[in-house]
Amino acid sequence: MAQNIYDNPDFFAGYSQLPRQVHGLDGAPEWPAIRTVLPDLSGKHIVDLGCGFGWASRWMREHGAATVLGLDLSENMIHRAKADTSDSQITYQIADIETLELPGAAFDLAYSALTFHYIRDFDRLTQMIYRALVPGGSIVFTIEHPVFMAAVHPHWIADEDGRKTWPVNRYSIEGERQTDWFAKGVLKYHRTISTTLNTLMRVGFTIRTIEEFAPSAEQIRANPELEDEIERPMMLLISASR
Amino acid sequence: MAQNIYDNPDFFAGYSQLPRQVHGLDGAPEWPAIRTVLPDLSGKHIVDLGCGFGWASRWMREHGAATVLGLDLSENMIHRAKADTSDSQITYQIADIETLELPGAAFDLAYSALTFHYIRDFDRLTQMIYRALVPGGSIVFTIEHPVFMAAVHPHWIADEDGRKTWPVNRYSIEGERQTDWFAKGVLKYHRTISTTLNTLMRVGFTIRTIEEFAPSAEQIRANPELEDEIERPMMLLISASR
Numbered sequence: 001m002a003q004n005i006y007d008n009p010d011f012f013a014g015y016s017q018l019p020r021q022v023h024g025l026d027g028a029p030e031w032p033a034i035r036t037v038l039p040d041l042s043g044k045h046i047v048d049l050g051c052g053f054g055w056a057s058r059w060m061r062e063h064g065a066a067t068v069l070g071l072d073l074s075e076n077m078i079h080r081a082k083a084d085t086s087d088s089q090i091t092y093q094i095a096d097i098e099t100l101e102l103p104g105a106a107f108d109l110a111y112s113a114l115t116f117h118y119i120r121d122f123d124r125l126t127q128m129i130y131r132a133l134v135p136g137g138s139i140v141f142t143i144e145h146p147v148f149m150a151a152v153h154p155h156w157i158a159d160e161d162g163r164k165t166w167p168v169n170r171y172s173i174e175g176e177r178q179t180d181w182f183a184k185g186v187l188k189y190h191r192t193i194s195t196t197l198n199t200l201m202r203v204g205f206t207i208r209t210i211e212e213f214a215p216s217a218e219q220i221r222a223n224p225e226l227e228d229e230i231e232r233p234m235m236l237l238i239s240a241s242r
Numbered sequence: 243m244a245q246n247i248y249d250n251p252d253f254f255a256g257y258s259q260l261p262r263q264v265h266g267l268d269g270a271p272e273w274p275a276i277r278t279v280l281p282d283l284s285g286k287h288i289v290d291l292g293c294g295f296g297w298a299s300r301w302m303r304e305h306g307a308a309t310v311l312g313l314d315l316s317e318n319m320i321h322r323a324k325a326d327t328s329d330s331q332i333t334y335q336i337a338d339i340e341t342l343e344l345p346g347a348a349f350d351l352a353y354s355a356l357t358f359h360y361i362r363d364f365d366r367l368t369q370m371i372y373r374a375l376v377p378g379g380s381i382v383f384t385i386e387h388p389v390f391m392a393a394v395h396p397h398w399i400a401d402e403d404g405r406k407t408w409p410v411n412r413y414s415i416e417g418e419r420q421t422d423w424f425a426k427g428v429l430k431y432h433r434t435i436s437t438t439l440n441t442l443m444r445v446g447f448t449i450r451t452i453e454e455f456a457p458s459a460e461q462i463r464a465n466p467e468l469e470d471e472i473e474r475p476m477m478l479l480i481s482a483s484r
Contacts, residue, residue, distance in 0.1 A: 147389055147410060153402055159395050159409055167399070168389060169407045169473040172456035192475070193435055194452040207449055210436040214414030231411040233434070 006074035014182030024055040037239040044108040050115025054081030071095040102132035112141040166232035205240035248316035256424030266297040279481040286350040292357025296323030313337040344374035354383040408474035447482035
């Protein structure tokens with residue numbers, strides 16, 4: 001079972017205050033990049049893996065999706081998602097994506113935001129998603145970038161000129177990474193970019209686009225603290241089709 | 243025109259002493275990984291872009307290639323490649339890959355080792371290579387990994403535990419990087435992984451494999467200084483088909 005850090009009270013209290021939880025998709029600077037790679041949603045059946053408060057599930061229904069199944073390990077998240085949603089075509093369920101089995105050929109799109117880096121067995125997950133998609137179906141997901149996750153001590157340092165610099169070590173040593181983020185010992189799984197992409201291709205997916213999120217000049221003007229994200233790749237956005 | 247650092251006497255003198263120049267392919271730790279992604283070479287027409295001393299051009303002929311065209315900007319390199327080769331089916335020419343035009347549908351494989359990061363216009367290059375390949379043809383190339391190239395001061399640092407750590411900054415700012423490597427002001431061009439992969443896909447290539455070279459335990463036993471390469475991704479190996 002994946003670690004259920006989201007139901008740790010300290011973690012949940014801090015996490016709930018993130019701009020992306022308070023403001024929804026508008027608080028997620030990578031959302032415009034995600035929108036550009038989402039397929040046409042009209043009439044589509046979608047599974048949202050790690051749906052959190054349900055922001056994206058609701059957005060996809062408002063943009064034409066026929067049904068959305070929102071899944072999350074966290075009881076807190078699913079409770080809040082249900083409370084915030086009044087739409088009979090969105091179903092929320094508590095589910096552990098590490099061991100989840102979806103019905104075969106049941107979805108047109110598998111969507112996931114910042115969830116798969118909590119999953120130990122990415123190979124199993126991608127095989128399961130491949131089976132759950134119809135031919136021609138899509139997978140669109142974001143994860144923390146492996147450059148962001150690799151180091152033993154993943155925090156900003158300064159180079160000899162004082163420039164904000166991100167440390168990389170242990171890049172090719174895949175597996176568990178423990179960090180302190182709202183709570184101690186948050187457990188994530190580091191995989192190289194090549195492992196992530198080769199796993200998708202080996203399972204049968206065709207890679208469509210890869211984005212390493214960086215804020216636009218306009219986003220930095222509106223939110224100056226985003227400027228740091230120019231220095232390091234923080235998120236990876238991948239779209240692929242079955 | 244691309245910078246011709248290889249004909250700088252200081253650079254050439256230092257470069258010629260690298261294990262991969264003295265020992266050829268056996269001195270290049272990434273060579274076993276390249277071999278596993280090379281297509282069957284039997285009867286194939288191959289262009290080797292940035293052929294250097296011709297080690298790979300000769301190896302490919304010895305492994306079944308019908309013809310190899312080896313191209314390099316450096317007069318020193320081409321002179322030495324010609325001197326070291328006695329094979330009428332290998333042709334070496336001085337050429338600037340930045341502006342090179344190859345004949346259409348003339349090659350089954352475009353191979354390039356650690357050259358494309360010297361090229362400013364990767365979009366033009368990939369379009370030209372796409373046209374020069376027959377349908378079903380392949381491109382296999384290595385470049386310096388963008389994580390290796392991005393920072394203003396790309397050299398090892400230590401983290402708070404003393405672990406060798408690689409600095410990353412300016413990752414999303416693409417373009418020129420000047421470094422001192424055997425000579426001052428060696429000019430390279432930084433591109434993100436996503437730009438490299440999306441450019442290939444937009445031109446029409448299907449990505450086959452992506453490797454971020456890391457030495458095996460056996461290679462580290464034979465050559466302990468390779469152990470550092472566990473900490474950071476130094477090279478990117480990409481294979482794609484037309």
